[in-house]
Amino acid sequence: MLVSLSFCTLVTHNYYLATGFLILVLVIVAMAKIPWPSLRIYTLVIGWMLTISFILYSVFTPVTSGPVLFRYGLVTVGENNVLIWLLVAIKWFAASYITAVLLVTTKQRDIILGLRTWKVPYIVCFIAASVLRQLAVVSVDFFTAIEAQSSRGLDFRQGNVFKRLARFVRVGIPLLFVSFKRMEDMSNAMQSRAFTATGKKTLYSVLPLKASDVVVMLLLGGLMVLVVANTLLGFRLPVIG
Amino acid sequence: MMIEDTVVETRQLEHVYSGRVRAVRGVDLKIRRGEFLAIIGQNGSGKTTLTKHFNGLLKPTSGDVIVNGLNTKNASIAQLAKRVGYVFQNPDHQLCMRTVQDELSFGPRNLGIDPAKIKARVDNIIQMFDLERYRQTHPFLLGRADRLRVAVCSTLTMEPDIVVVDEPTTGQDMRQSYELMEMLKNLNGQGRTMVFITHNMRLVAEYARRTVVMRQGSIVMDDRTSEVFSHPDILADTFLSPPQITQLAQKLGKYGIPSGVLSVKEMDGIMNELIDK
Amino acid sequence: MKEITVDSLHWKYATSDRWVLDDVSFEVEQGEFLAITGPTGAGKTTLCLSLTGIIPHGYNGVWEGIVTVGTLDTRRYAAASLAQHVGIVFQDPESQFLTMSVRDEIAFGLENLALPRDEITKRIEDASKIVRIDDCLDRAPYELSGGQKQRVAIAASLAMQPEVLILDEPTGQLDPVGKMEVFSVLEELRRTKSITILLVEHLTEEIVKYADRMMLLYNGKIERLEKTSKFFDDVDFVAKKGVPIPQVTQLGHMLQSQGANLSHLPLTLDESVVMYSRLLDHGGK
Numbered sequence: 102m103l104v105s106l107s108f109c110t111l112v113t114h115n116y117y118l119a120t121g122f123l124i125l126v127l128v129i130v131a132m133a134k135i136p137w138p139s140l141r142i143y144t145l146v147i148g149w150m151l152t153i154s155f156i157l158y159s160v161f162t163p164v165t166s167g168p169v170l171f172r173y174g175l176v177t178v179g180e181n182n183v184l185i186w187l188l189v190a191i192k193w194f195a196a197s198y199i200t201a202v203l204l205v206t207t208k209q210r211d212i213i214l215g216l217r218t219w220k221v222p223y224i225v226c227f228i229a230a231s232v233l234r235q236l237a238v239v240s241v242d243f244f245t246a247i248e249a250q251s252s253r254g255l256d257f258r259q260g261n262v263f264k265r266l267a268r269f270v271r272v273g274i275p276l277l278f279v280s281f282k283r284m285e286d287m288s289n290a291m292q293s294r295a296f297t298a299t300g301k302k303t304l305y306s307v308l309p310l311k312a313s314d315v316v317v318m319l320l321l322g323g324l325m326v327l328v329v330a331n332t333l334l335g336f337r338l339p340v341i342g
Numbered sequence: 343m344m345i346e347d348t349v350v351e352t353r354q355l356e357h358v359y360s361g362r363v364r365a366v367r368g369v370d371l372k373i374r375r376g377e378f379l380a381i382i383g384q385n386g387s388g389k390t391t392l393t394k395h396f397n398g399l400l401k402p403t404s405g406d407v408i409v410n411g412l413n414t415k416n417a418s419i420a421q422l423a424k425r426v427g428y429v430f431q432n433p434d435h436q437l438c439m440r441t442v443q444d445e446l447s448f449g450p451r452n453l454g455i456d457p458a459k460i461k462a463r464v465d466n467i468i469q470m471f472d473l474e475r476y477r478q479t480h481p482f483l484l485g486r487a488d489r490l491r492v493a494v495c496s497t498l499t500m501e502p503d504i505v506v507v508d509e510p511t512t513g514q515d516m517r518q519s520y521e522l523m524e525m526l527k528n529l530n531g532q533g534r535t536m537v538f539i540t541h542n543m544r545l546v547a548e549y550a551r552r553t554v555v556m557r558q559g560s561i562v563m564d565d566r567t568s569e570v571f572s573h574p575d576i577l578a579d580t581f582l583s584p585p586q587i588t589q590l591a592q593k594l595g596k597y598g599i600p601s602g603v604l605s606v607k608e609m610d611g612i613m614n615e616l617i618d619k
Numbered sequence: 620m621k622e623i624t625v626d627s628l629h630w631k632y633a634t635s636d637r638w639v640l641d642d643v644s645f646e647v648e649q650g651e652f653l654a655i656t657g658p659t660g661a662g663k664t665t666l667c668l669s670l671t672g673i674i675p676h677g678y679n680g681v682w683e684g685i686v687t688v689g690t691l692d693t694r695r696y697a698a699a700s701l702a703q704h705v706g707i708v709f710q711d712p713e714s715q716f717l718t719m720s721v722r723d724e725i726a727f728g729l730e731n732l733a734l735p736r737d738e739i740t741k742r743i744e745d746a747s748k749i750v751r752i753d754d755c756l757d758r759a760p761y762e763l764s765g766g767q768k769q770r771v772a773i774a775a776s777l778a779m780q781p782e783v784l785i786l787d788e789p790t791g792q793l794d795p796v797g798k799m800e801v802f803s804v805l806e807e808l809r810r811t812k813s814i815t816i817l818l819v820e821h822l823t824e825e826i827v828k829y830a831d832r833m834m835l836l837y838n839g840k841i842e843r844l845e846k847t848s849k850f851f852d853d854v855d856f857v858a859k860k861g862v863p864i865p866q867v868t869q870l871g872h873m874l875q876s877q878g879a880n881l882s883h884l885p886l887t888l889d890e891s892v893v894m895y896s897r898l899l900d901h902g903g904k
Contacts, residue, residue, distance in 0.1 A: 210719035210759065230719060237761055238713055242435065248399050249436040252428040254452030254500065256420045274438040278482050282434070286714035289673050294717070294728035294775065295702035301733040305726040385764065385794040487659060512792055513710075515659045515821055516863040541795050544866070581796045586824050586888055587866040593892045597899050606866050610873045616899055617879065 103129075103199050105321040109328040110195040118328065119188055123195040130198055139205050143197035151190050158182045209233040214308045224298050231287070235280075242279050246272045347374045348408075349504055349535050350396055350426075355405040357391050357559075365391040367559040368405070373504070378530045379537045380550030380567070384581045388559040389539045393506045396537075397426035410503060424453055427497035431509040433490040437481040442473060442492050445481050449500040463499045471495055471525060487518035494525065505529065507538040511545065523549050543585045547571065547604040555580055568602030621687075622783055622815040623647040623670060628684035630669060635680070639665045641839035643684075649782070650813045654820060654830035654847070658861030662839040663819045667787045670817070671707050672698035689782055703732065705783040706776030710791040712768035713760075721747070721763070721771050722756040728779045746778040749811075750804045766797025773804055783815045784808070790822065798822070805829055824865045827886040835860055851884055867891035874898070 110122040130140070164179030171178040213230045217223075250271050251257065257268055350373040357366040366388045373379060381389045394400040395407045398419040407414040410425050430436055439445040446464045455463075468474055471491060476484060481492050490510070497505060507526065511519040523545055530536045540546060546553055546567060553570040555563040557580045563570050571577070571584040574592060583589065591603035597616055603609050623646065630640040639662050647653050655663050668674040672693045675682040686693045688705050709715045718724045725746055729739040747753040750770040760768065769789050776784055786805075790798040802825055808814060809829055820826045826833070826847075833850040835843035837860045843850065851857055851864060854872040858864050864872075871884040871891070879898060885891035 208719075208759075210723070213719060231717070234717070234719060234760070245430065245432070246435045248394070249428075249430045250438065251399060251419045252397055252423060252430075253436065253449040253496065254420045254423040256418060256452075258418075259420075271438045275435050278437075279432070279434050283711070283714045286709055286711050287717065289668065289677065289707075290709060290715035290717060292673050292677060292698040293671055293702055293707045295699045295731040295779070296727075297699050297731065300731075303730045303733050303736060303739060305730050305736060305739050306720075306723050384796050485660065515861060517658055517861045581799075583795070585866060587870065589888055590867055590870070590891055590895070593888070594895060594899070597896075606869045606873065609870055610877075613870070613874060613895070613899070614877060617902055 102317065102321055103203050105325050107196050107199045108325055110192050110199075112325075112332050113328050114188070114332050116184070116188060116191075118331070119191045119195070123191045126195045126198050126202075129202055133202055133206050135198075135202055135205050139201050140198060143201055144194075147190075147193045147197055151186070151193065154189065155186055158186050211308070214306055217304050217306070218308045218310060223302055223304075235283075238283070239276070239280060242276055243272065246275045246279075249275070348372050349375050349410055351406075351408045352392070352395065353406045353408070355392070355395060355407060356403045357388075357395070357400060358403045359391075365559050366395075369559075369561055371554065371561065371564070373535060373537065375503070375535055376530070376533055377535050377537075378527070378549060378551050379535075380546040380553045381537065381539045381556060382541070382543075382546060382553060382580075382582060383556035386558075387556040387580065389556050390508060391559075392556070393428070393508065393537060393539060396422075396504065396506055397428045398422040399428070420452065423449070423500060423502070425503055427500055427502035427505040429490075429494050429497050429505070429507045429510070431512055433486070433493035434482075436493045436496065437489060440480055441478050442476045442481055442484075443468070443478065445492055445496045446499045449496055453500060460499070463501065467495045467498055486513050487521070490514070490522060491525070494522070498529070502534075504535040504537065507536070509539055509541070511540060511542045519545060541582075543571075543583065543588075547585045547588065555582070568600075568604055571604065572601040574601075620649045621646045622649045622651070622689065623817075624685070624687040625670075626685045626687075628666075628669060628686060629682070630665060630674060631681050633679040637839075639839050640669065643836075643839070643841055645834065645841060645844055647783075647815055647817065649815055652809055652816045652818070652829055652831045654818050654826040654833045655836055656820065656823060656826070656833060656862050657836035657842075660838075661836040661861075663836050664787050665839075666836065667707060667785050667817070667819060669693070670783070670785060671705050672696055672701040673707075699731070702728065702781070703779055704781050705785060706779055706781040707785040707787065708769065708772045708776055708789050710788040712765045712772065712792060715772050716760045716768055719759055720756070721752060721758055724760075724771050725756075725775045725778050728775055732779065742778040742780070746774040749777060749807060750774045764797060765793045766800035769793065769797065769801050770804055773801070777808075777814075781814070783817065785817045785819075787819045788821070789818075790820065798825075802829075821863065823863050824887075827865060835862055837861070847886065848883070851886065854884070870895075 106122060106126065110119060113119050162182055164177050164182060167179055167181035169177060169179050170183065212233065213226055216226045216229060247257065255268050255271060257265060352369050352371045355366055355369040358364050369392060381393065383389050391400060395402060395414060396409060398414045398417055401415060409422060414422060437445060439448055443464060446467055447460050450460045450463060468477060473495065476488065481489055484492065494507065510522050519542065526536050526538065527549060550567050553565065553567045554561055555570060555577065562580065563573065563576055571588045574584055577584060587606050587609050588603055591599045591609060592601045595601060599612055603612065625643055625645050628640050628643040629638050631638050643666065655666065657663055665674065669686055670688060675694065676697050688701060691701060691704060693701060716724060718727050722743060725743045726739050729742055744753065747756060750773050752767060752770050752774060755763065755767065763771065790801050793801065805816065805818065806829060808816065818826060830847045833845060833847050834841055835857060842860055843857065851868050854864055854868065865886055867888060868884045868886055871881050875881050881894060881898065885894045
């Protein structure tokens with residue numbers, strides 16, 4: 102449901118639909134009691150990106166149609182440009198908050214079981230599971246490497262943004278080495294458990310599909326089709342009008 | 343004991359992770375200059391959390407940590423790196439340069455040390471620890487034991503007064519572990535304060551003059567190593583056992599063998615005395 | 620019956636300048652517990668990988684000789700095919716945990732063997748009971764301690780019902796609690812199952828309690844292969860090769876060289892208490 106909502110929000114050009122989806126996302130966030138710290142990083146990042154894109158739209162995008170809201174020197178802010186910017190803002194916030202909801206409410210294991218239930222090829226499921234599994238492990242390595250380099254006098258909080266980025270290279274190197282070593286160990290472990298990329302396998306853990314799951318999926322699929330049709334062909338349901 | 347002999351002092355140190363997990367609970371600890379100290383305890387007892395306060399990687403939730411007179415709350419990690427060297431359990435997390443020589447130069451360069459001084463320090467350490475043949479080698483091409491040695495040496499070129507080594511024996515065989523401990527012993531002999539965290543009780547018995555036992559964030563015992571190992575019941579609470587030779591001495595206590603025997607040689611001497619009697 | 624036969628095995632990696640395994644020959648009986656010890660770089664891990672087919676099929680190098688597990692020549696079968704016959708547990712608890720729950724981890728190998736679901740369920744139950752993690756089946760890897768993860772790895776191998784189980788320094792990265800957990804599982808396996816076990820381990824004070832025989836591997840060669848009771852008869856030789864001697868054995872060696880009358884060198888704490896008490900009672904005679 103979250104994925105399809107995200108898809109619909111990103112695809113639509115309709116302001117009413119996009120706003121409606123954003124409101125729906127905010128309701129879901131409230132119902133799921135997503136803590137503010139989980140949303141903060143997205144809000145900060147999206148906020149910065151929107152600020153930068155607003156400047157780009159205003160200063161560098163010519164106002165070719167519609168009324169001009171504001172003009173000063175090189176800066177021209179046209180109504181249409183602001184509306185486009187607003188649509189982008191709604192989409193980005195909706196999509197990022199949906200991501201937060203997904204990460205907070207969904208166990209990684211359930212994501213993989215969902216993929217299996219959808220009969221996604223085994224090798225893809227396994228790769229997805231390995232990526233999710235290793236994310237946690239690599240993040241521990243990442244923070245340990247930061248601590249290790251800090252202990253050698255590397256201050257990640259001083260200096261301009263380029264100097265700080267350069268310091269992170271010093272963290273990346275040990276991370277790469279540790280990861281390569283781990284890949285070798287993983288590969289040996291997989292072989293020792295009779296893993297092959299192809300061949301018949303039993304899917305032991307799957308999420309059983311209930312009738313209600315199928316109904317919801319059909320409805321969401323239908324919603325996605327309608328949104329695409331509305332975007333590409335201008336198709337409208339009489340209700341939306 | 344005079345105050346200026348104390349290189350690290352923690353005063354009612356508390357550290358709470360994520361607002362919930364109390365990893366260090368009201369710890370008071372004084373480490374004196376020139377000590378060779380082991381900190382032992384099972385995983386989760388707070389050993390690493392405690393030692394990460396020494397070089398400012400962690401700041402106290404409450405209480406204070408004073409390192410060579412400097413309160414860590416007011417000091418950056420870089421400032422503390424001049425005083426406290428920290429060697430991590432996995433040396434691979436520390437190594438990031440193309441040659442061993444560059445690796446040894448990395449720390450002092452970050453501290454803004456003069457290049458001529460850096461060269462002198464690096465040459466000195468390379469000579470002291472027999473690394474000349476690896477000078478131009480990429481650290482990741484070395485075996486694990488040598489990588490750990492390079493990691494320790496790269497800390498030493500910063501010339502810290504205190505060196506903390508977290509688990510110097512992981513992934514090493516006994517001979518390599520002993521070689522590293524001899525290295526630390528030499529450094530201690532030169533006046534550097536050594537703190538090591540380990541699960542290897544044999545090494546604790548043979549090298550640490552003082553042992554701190556931690557359990558659930560608190561210090562349950564802090565004494566001479568022989569005294570600590572004389573209390574197997576307290577150690578058992580922390581799921582630790584003294585070295586085998588100490589356990590043997592304790593089981594033969596009825597013959598008058600002291601309970602704090604730390605080495606085979608010591609036990610041999612005692613047994614011979616008893617047999618001669 | 621010989622479970623494993625290694626005949627003049629030579630192996631060097633594509634990047635090695637010398638043989639990493641140099642003319643290694645030995646046999647292991649069915650149900651035997653063989654401990655392999657030796658300094659770092661001796662070739663212990665390489666030997667383990669050679670018994671599973673991961674070497675030579677997963678690594679580039681030069682192979683000479685024959686390794687047979689049961690009746691299977693490892694040169695002719697991929698590691699994945701041999702996995703049903705020889706399981707292996709590695710040192711790093713993190714890298715060998717491939718899935719997202721204990722149950723999935725034990726099931727992983729069984730899924731690859733395309734076993735029916737009922738059979739998988741039964742094997743998960745049995746294996747998790749042996750290693751005593753049957754109460755953790757739905758836990759994620761980040762919720763487990765190192766010792767628990769290693770027990771899961773053992774269960775994952777056992778569930779495939781191999782004839783041979785190889786453990787390559789399984790306690791190397793564990794704390795004392797984790798180490799004891801793994802050793803108690805090995806003790807249980809030894810007591811209840813007829814599985815052949817090969818254990819690579821540095822903690823000689825522990826392995827003398829379980830191993831039928833011990834092997835000393837040094838620079839790719841077998842320097843000693845003896846019953847455990849006789850392995851430390853030449854203490855100086857073994858010590859020189861970098862193998863830690865149990866402290867109670869070291870003490871016996873010193874006392875013997877000083878004239879004490881000991882029938883043999885004790886290997887375990889309990890044995891040494893009895894022997895040294897007798898010695899002290901009789902004044903060294």
